[in-house]
Amino acid sequence: MTDQTTLQQEIAAEQRHLDRVYARLAELRRSAARAERDGYRLARVGNFGALVERDAMVFHAARRRHALDAEHEGLVFGRLDLRDSSVLHVGRLGVRGADAETLVVDWRAPAAAAFYRATAQQPLGVVRRRMIQSADERVTRIEDDLLDPAAAPPGMRVVGDGALLATLAKATGRGMRDIVATIQREQDEAIRSPGSGVTVVSGGPGTGKTAVALHRAAYLLYSDRSRFAGGGVLVVGPSAVFVEYIASVLPSLGENAATLRSLGSLFPGFTATRTDPTAVAAVKGSLRMRRVLERATRDAVPDSPAELRLLYRGELLRLTRAELDAVRTRALPPGARRNEVRRAGFDGIFAALYAQARRLRIGSLPDQRSFEDELAERTDFRDFLKAWWPRLHPWHVLRWLTDPQRLRSYAGGILSAAEIRLLVEAYRTLDADGPTIADIALLDELDALLGKPVRPARRRRDPFQLAGGVRELSTHAERQRAAREAARERPEDYREYAHVVVDEAQDVSPMQWRMLGRRGRLASWTVVGDPAQTAWTGDPAELNRARDKALGRRRRHEFTLSTNYRNPAEIFAVAAETIREVHPELVLPRAVRSTGVAPVRRTVPAADLADATVEATTALLAEVEGTVGVITPVPRRDEVAGWLAGLTDARLQVVTSLQAKGMEYDGVVLVAPGEIRADSESGVRTLYVALSRATQRLTTIDPR
DSSP states (O other): OHHHHHHHHHHHHHHHHHHHHHHHHHHHHHHHHHHHHHHHHGGGGOSHHHHHHHHHHHHHHHHHHHHHHHTOTTOEEEEEEETTSOEEEEESSOEEOTTSOEEEEETTSGGGHHHHHOOSSOOTTEEEEEEEEEETTEEEEEEEEESOGGGOOTTOOOOOOOHHHHHHTSOOOSSOOOOTTTOOHHHHHHHTSOSSSEEEEEEOTTSOHHHHHHHHHHHHHHHTHHHHHHHOEEEEESOHHHHHHHTTHHHHTTOOOEEEEEGGGSSTTOOOOBOOOHHHHHHHTSTHHHHHHHHHHTSOOTTOOSOEEEEETTEEEEEOHHHHHHHHHHHSOTTOOGGGSHHHHHHHHHHHHHHHHHHTTOTTOOOHHHHHHHHHTOHHHHHHHHHHSOOOOHHHHHHHTTSHHHHHHHHBTTBOHHHHHHHHHHGGGHHHHOOBHHHHHHHHHHHHHHOOOOOOOOOOOOTTBOGGGOBOOOOHHHHHHHHHHHHTOOOTTOOOOSEEEESSGGGOOHHHHHHHHHHOTTOEEEEEEOGGGOOOOSOHHHHHHHHHHHHTTOOEEEEEEOEEOSSOHHHHHHHHHHHTTTOTTOOOOEEOOOOSOOOEEEEEOGGGHHHHHHHHHHHHHHHOSSOEEEEEOGGGHHHHHHHTTTOOOTTEEEEETTTTTTOOEEEEEEEOHHHHHTSSTTHHHHHHHHHTOEEEEEEEEEEO
């Protein structure tokens, strides 16, 4: 009874502090809303200076109000009792009282680092660390770690145990949850590593690599906002499913400044979700494809005019296919970008025609400039130039690969005959099915090879220019603010990020590293992955070269995560047994908890696979409170989704073994694991990934 009374008293003490924090939060929210309203009133003044001031005032007030609203749930999650008798409460954002006293320390602040790094061996001045769980505005649970018993004052109470494990055992939602309240020391060291250079985080399944990468992005935005919010933070994941899964984490940490993209959506105008068979992906991802694409960008446009026939002053001027090809070749020297030298091609046509006119001794032939002006006025000649040397979009050139004859001519001597056959078959359905994820990197490469069409420069509108040619009087500060606003407008294909985060980096191909490198030329990097989970089957040396070129010579900070927080020991033992078949020497993470429930392994007749899958999925939906993932071999995804169409539970998701990368579910039904294992060279590694997605229950069903 005494223990329960102690727990209640300590919860009550934390509740009093939480009440004070939320009361202050309500004041701050009202103040922000008031500032927002006052900002809009400035518009009534009627001059441009007032409008600029209004925009700035409204923007900052609205951002502050949004942050206060976003961090309402679970705002305070920790407390530190220090040796100097001071107390710090740690939370999702910093809150100060009316007299500027600290009520909550932002988890990213240096003062909060000890919450994550202090241990019994190195208490870092912390006597007691307390984890606080709450629902809405009520404290529901507290868990203490007494780190420095010798420094504990008389009467200090220690309650609860197993805070981390209790949190890990909670059901998951459809989106990834943040780990801000349970970051462990090895994770925190990676999160707070220097903002410059390249931070490389490796670790096996369930070690929190993705969470570390996202929390690091939030930490960098907090620690140097002008640099990272100004330049932008790009977070890249392997698939659209994965990006949707992590989308809520950064907003839950108070950050909306990062851009989230999948590898299939980095090139503007396309969002690819299809995956290629492993062997095809290895060819498309190889650096040799750049040479193939380079040949394509220098070739004649399909169905372009085979010759030019032009009647000029009664004489026929004619350029054959060979002559047209020669003009194109001269206008496209090595290294030239086709869209950028289009004018040189046109000049070559004018010069060839004028030389021919002189040879024919056409009477009254004007000088070359006048000759060109005459031809340029003719619609038939302009139509010819547009058809012969059009402005090319990367998609146009990629589609040329659907012609087997063209593809063989571009790839001959670069790819093997077997590789060419793979590509010929893969590109047969490009028009019908659209690009695959691997094709997006090829589109980006083509964009670099083709260059941007030369267009007249667009003049930026002067915000101080009024009607009638009158320019409004403005101060230097107003002009500076307007310039900063204009600079913040980023193009759709923005390539000057201050920081790039690459998740599941072990699967990024050499061509994809080139695509990422173009967006991170000015950036620092966070790269997270696990080599044991790679699906890449191409040349490792080529991959290393491409990655190193993208990352440059920046200093590397390397961290290894060694604890599996996701899987119960019973489930991870099955995954470990699988990966050791191909990597017996591999050092695997240690699973820190146990449920006492062994995975269920079933083998059923092939004819019964559908019914068995529905049965197992239904059972897991009843057993676990959170999400259930049904993981399938890539070719079976739509088939299995059809079997489960009658189950409308929103907690259910059907994904392929590749889409499952980086995901986690409370319960997993793994369909036909034997087919995943046998699918390719990386089949065992892909199966290892699929087996390590479950936090509570795992059922495997193999047809025989």
